[in-house]
Amino acid sequence: MDGMEMSRRQALTGIGGVVFGFVAGSGLMSTALSTSLAGAQEAPMGEVPSLPWPYPQLDPEAAAERAYAAYYAGGCMYGAHEGLIGELRETVGFPYTVLPTRMMEYGKAGVVGWGTLCGALNGASGAIYVASNDKTRDKVIDELYGWYGQEALPTYRPQIPKFEIDTSTATSPLCHVSVTRWCNATGFKALSPERAERCAWLTASVAKYTVELLNEQAGVAIAHAVPAAVTQCLACHGRSGVKENVHANKMIGCAPCHDPAKHPGR
Amino acid sequence: MDGMEMSRRQALTGIGGVVFGFVAGSGLMSTALSTSLAGAQEAPMGEVPSLPWPYPQLDPEAAAERAYAAYYAGGCMYGAHEGLIGELRETVGFPYTVLPTRMMEYGKAGVVGWGTLCGALNGASGAIYVASNDKTRDKVIDELYGWYGQEALPTYRPQIPKFEIDTSTATSPLCHVSVTRWCNATGFKALSPERAERCAWLTASVAKYTVELLNEQAGVAIAHAVPAAVTQCLACHGRSGVKENVHANKMIGCAPCHDPAKHPGR
Numbered sequence: 434m435d436g437m438e439m440s441r442r443q444a445l446t447g448i449g450g451v452v453f454g455f456v457a458g459s460g461l462m463s464t465a466l467s468t469s470l471a472g473a474q475e476a477p478m479g480e481v482p483s484l485p486w487p488y489p490q491l492d493p494e495a496a497a498e499r500a501y502a503a504y505y506a507g508g509c510m511y512g513a514h515e516g517l518i519g520e521l522r523e524t525v526g527f528p529y530t531v532l533p534t535r536m537m538e539y540g541k542a543g544v545v546g547w548g549t550l551c552g553a554l555n556g557a558s559g560a561i562y563v564a565s566n567d568k569t570r571d572k573v574i575d576e577l578y579g580w581y582g583q584e585a586l587p588t589y590r591p592q593i594p595k596f597e598i599d600t601s602t603a604t605s606p607l608c609h610v611s612v613t614r615w616c617n618a619t620g621f622k623a624l625s626p627e628r629a630e631r632c633a634w635l636t637a638s639v640a641k642y643t644v645e646l647l648n649e650q651a652g653v654a655i656a657h658a659v660p661a662a663v664t665q666c667l668a669c670h671g672r673s674g675v676k677e678n679v680h681a682n683k684m685i686g687c688a689p690c691h692d693p694a695k696h697p698g699r
Numbered sequence: 700m701d702g703m704e705m706s707r708r709q710a711l712t713g714i715g716g717v718v719f720g721f722v723a724g725s726g727l728m729s730t731a732l733s734t735s736l737a738g739a740q741e742a743p744m745g746e747v748p749s750l751p752w753p754y755p756q757l758d759p760e761a762a763a764e765r766a767y768a769a770y771y772a773g774g775c776m777y778g779a780h781e782g783l784i785g786e787l788r789e790t791v792g793f794p795y796t797v798l799p800t801r802m803m804e805y806g807k808a809g810v811v812g813w814g815t816l817c818g819a820l821n822g823a824s825g826a827i828y829v830a831s832n833d834k835t836r837d838k839v840i841d842e843l844y845g846w847y848g849q850e851a852l853p854t855y856r857p858q859i860p861k862f863e864i865d866t867s868t869a870t871s872p873l874c875h876v877s878v879t880r881w882c883n884a885t886g887f888k889a890l891s892p893e894r895a896e897r898c899a900w901l902t903a904s905v906a907k908y909t910v911e912l913l914n915e916q917a918g919v920a921i922a923h924a925v926p927a928a929v930t931q932c933l934a935c936h937g938r939s940g941v942k943e944n945v946h947a948n949k950m951i952g953c954a955p956c957h958d959p960a961k962h963p964g965r
Binding site: 480481483484486528530531532533535536537538539540542543544545546547548549550554555558559561562563570571574575578606607608609612613616617622623624628671672673677678679680681682683684689690692 | 746747749750752794796797798799801802803804805806808809810811812813814815816820821824825827828829836837840841844872873874875878879882883888889890891894936937938939943944945946947948949950955956958
């Protein structure tokens with residue numbers, strides 16, 4: 434271990450102004466653990482800087498194209514996340530080089546087919562929390578989710594599409610609602626290649642709009658606010674309401690799941 | 700840069716069997732980008748092994764306690780993710796040392812208050828995709844989500860709780876549904892400290908059950924399958940159905956949002 438300790442010290446002291454060092458050569462492989470694990474615990478472990486990491490201006494279309502390609506390599510969540518982090522990896526380098534973006538494959542189809550949160554939004558949100566600070570990141574997410582629920586999507590047509598894709602309004606950040614509304618609007622089946630292409634365009638669209646928002650950061654304006662119909666429901670069901678039983682304080686609409694005609698007192 | 704190149708070569712060659720090196724000392728700081736970015740691009744960037752990363756047996760209760768504490772440090776998604784990754788960081792070391800788990804704070808309250816996917820599930824899913832292979836990871840997630848929707852939660856009581864917490868059945872992996880059902884069952888408000896404590900217990904419960912599943916990995920059994928009421932709906936609305944407009948192929952129930960009495964033909 435002496436050689437490694439030496440090199441770590443050199444890495445830490447060899448460059449003026451170095452504030453963190455990053456060395457690991459412990460031979461740790463996912464398929465050969467038993468002996469190397471002990472060595473890894475003794476070896477100096479990698480250190481990464483605290484979040485947020487540097488964010489330069491990115492090219493929205495480059496992120497969109499990268500996201501479109503990544504969708505077909507690992508699904509919607511990986512697609513949007515890799516679209517953004519991949520651009521940062523190429524532009525900034527370390528520390529983005531150490532992010533295992535493949536982990537985000539779990540978010541496909543609202544998490545491996547559970548139809549919950551749209552994976553493109555899930556993956557973009559993770560990237561936003563890597564590259565934006567605590568004064569701007571929630572505003573970027575709020576505008577992204579508001580835009581997603583209220584605009585006709587997808588908004589981005591990739592340079593070499595597999596099919597031409599018509600739009601629909603998702604009305605919700607949920608995969609199941611978003612996809613079903615598109616299927617109902619276009620007549621395509623949920624497991625069709627056209628639906629996959631729609632989600633690839635959508636992943637690209639989310640990556641592109643996220644870059645446009647991140648490029649503005651502190652100056653981001655909320656152009657797609659929570660609709661009045663939702664804030665009206667939350668006046669009673671949200672914070673300090675007479676029936677404060679809803680933790681969500683943002684949504685595009687309540688009516689898709691809750692029938693206003695069935696509300697007590699109606 | 701010569702000293703850094705030297706140290707990188709030493710790190711790469713100084714230990715027998717080394718297959719990846721990891722050196723960065725470029726002075727990259729999130730608040731001082733202009734000059735250091737160029738240097739970072741030239742510097743040797745860190746490399747991490749492909750997923751999945753090593754998974755030894757973990758202690759479910761240790762992960763639960765770590766998740767409970769992390770909930771109060773960064774919310775539900777960070778709580779579950781850090782509960783799991785933190786145990787792996789301590790047990791395995793590198794490469795877990797390079798994961799910036801703080802990025803997962805975005806998932807709090809179903810992503811910064813949007814009430815979508817339960818953050819504990821979101822954070823656990825990310826950890827599962829880091830530490831489990833492509834033959835086991837989706838099965839672990841399916842059982843985790845099925846358990847979450849069908850069991851009375853939370854199942855884990857932390858060693859030093861702030862309050863005692865009653866249980867409810869979430870019926871859904873969504874934050875909004877899960878929290879509202881607990882509020883309605885217990886009478887506590889959605890923004891109350893008791894509700895936060897319930898979500899802290901829940902985060903701990905999710906981390907604990909995830910460890911129990913990961914400890915079995917390939918041997919995991921699906922004890923909480925998709926209910927027949929859902930597969931019945933999907934017979935028409937899912938893959939190859941006469942009205943294939945639903946992308947989700949797993950859910951705990953359709954009735955919370957869709958009134959069966961309103962189905963055409965009824």
